[in-house]
Structures are given as structure tokens and as C-alpha cells.
Amino acid sequence: MKKLAIFDFDGTIFNSITDVIICFNKALSVNGFPTLTYEEYIEILGGNIDELVSLSLKDKNTPENMELVKNTYDEIYGTSNRENSLPFDGMHEVLLELQKKGILLAINSNRKNDSIKKFIGKYYSDIDFKAIEGHNPAYPSKPRPCGVKKMLHKLKVSKDDAIYIGDSSTDIKTAKNAEIDCVIVKWGYGDPEDYVDEYILDAIEKPSDIFNFF
Incomplete structure (x- = not known):
């Protein structure tokens, strides 16, 4: 056994995916980047936060943009009540x-x-x-x-x-x-x-x- x-x-x-998507899309939108659909998130989930940010930004995944979105997401997610x-x-x-x-x-x-x-x-x-x-x-x-x-x-x-x-x-x-x-x-x-x-x-x-x- x-x-x-x-x-x-x-x-x-x-x-946990619903709250992650809500907060992540807010972080992308606040910084002027296109948001993603549920299906798109499913395809890129699995890695750590850096990998998720990079894949979500696609061809705009410069180090500066990645740091910006990651910091925004951390702030939004950290203050969210995560009710879902x-x-x-x-x-x-x-x-x-x-x-x-x-x-x-x-x-x-x-x-x-x-x-x-x-x-x-x-x-x-x-x-x-x-x-x-x-x-x-x-x-x-x-x-x-x-x-x-x-x-x-x-x-x-x-x-x-x-x-x-x-x-x-x-x-x-x-x-x-x-x-x-x-x-x-x-x-x-x-x-x-x-x-x-x-x-x-x-x-x-x-x-x-x-x-x-x-």
C-alpha cells in the first residue's frame, strides 16, 4: 500500500480558476493588454506565475511588461475576497x-x-x-x-x-x-x-x- x-x-x-481569471484579466486590462478567455487560460495553466504571465502576454512578454502585469496581479489577487x-x-x-x-x-x-x-x-x-x-x-x-x-x-x-x-x-x-x-x-x-x-x-x-x- x-x-x-x-x-x-x-x-x-x-x-480556484474563476478568481484567478477574473484577477488576471483585470491586471491585463489595467495595463492596456488584451484579456483572455477561459479556454485560453486552460491552455496556458500549469506553470508558475512567471510562465503564466509570459504566455498571457504572448508577443508582448518583455521583462518590463511581465513585471508590470505580475505586480498588478499580485496586488489585485491579494486584496480580492476570492469568493469563487x-x-x-x-x-x-x-x-x-x-x-x-x-x-x-x-x-x-x-x-x-x-x-x-x-x-x-x-x-x-x-x-x-x-x-x-x-x-x-x-x-x-x-x-x-x-x-x-x-x-x-x-x-x-x-x-x-x-x-x-x-x-x-x-x-x-x-x-x-x-x-x-x-x-x-x-x-x-x-x-x-x-x-x-x-x-x-x-x-x-x-x-x-x-x-x-x-
Whole structure:
């Protein structure tokens, strides 16, 4: 049985895309850049904030423009009430049950640690995540496996005893680079092509399907 479940955050245990799009489009508009549609955001999500800004600006992604939009977004998002950002239905119950079973829980995301911890404190305060590895400029972001490897070392868990649960191709690549098993969820922001990737163990329909791997 697996001992460690490493979860992606956005699109896997937390539904945050609506507020991200609202705030990001405000940041683009305020600075005179074209806004993007939901479908366009889905195509460019998965990387860290710098990659998202660069892709959203397209051919106008100069260092100056990127810094301008990123700073504006950070300010707008930081002061937003983020009323549309909520846990996916059923995820809290699944995490509680895994915790009761003695499974170690962790988060690996390209969202900043402080932001992750704020949401965890508000909605998952009774879940003891043993490690949280978010975006840190000092380390390469997903799909590089730095965060996963740090977790395995910290928690003294072998690669065979860990499983990565995410929603996108970035998560599949992260798991593959870390040489651990991967499961993809269908309720997130991934592409249907991700659901048939040869590397994954399965693509699941609902949070309770996670129990199949424990």
C-alpha cells in the first residue's frame, strides 16, 4: 500500500480558476493588454506565475511588461475576497479518511506557499499536510521534480511508496521526472489527452476513486 499521497493544489483539491481569471484579466486590462478567455487560460495553466504571465502576454512578454502585469496581479489577487475559490466537492472527506488511515499527505504546486497555506488554513485546517512545496524562485518549478524529491527525503519515503495525484500534463511530467506513480483527476483543468497518457495508473471521475490506490 502507498504511504504518501502528493496532491497538486489548483484543479485537484481546490477549484480556484474563476478568481484567478477574473484577477488576471483585470491586471491585463489595467495595463492596456488584451484579456483572455477561459479556454485560453486552460491552455496556458500549469506553470508558475512567471510562465503564466509570459504566455498571457504572448508577443508582448518583455521583462518590463511581465513585471508590470505580475505586480498588478499580485496586488489585485491579494486584496480580492476570492469568493469563487473553494474545495472540490468530496475532497475534504477523502483527505480526512486518508489521514485516518495513516497515509501521509503532501502538496506540490506552482502556486506560492503563502497562498496555499492561507487556503489550507481556511478550508482544510483539520488536515495535517506533512509537506507543502509551492513555487519558490530558488528552485525549478514543476514539472521539474525538485519539490517531490525534497518531500521524499524529508518524510523518508521511497519512490515506490509515493503516488502523485494531479489534473494536468504538468503533473504527469512531474511524477514521471520524479519516477513515482501518477493518477489524474478528471474534475480539474486538464486536457482529455492527459486521461489516456500511458504513464498514469488511471484517470478518475470522482474524489472517492482515490481510495482505490490505498
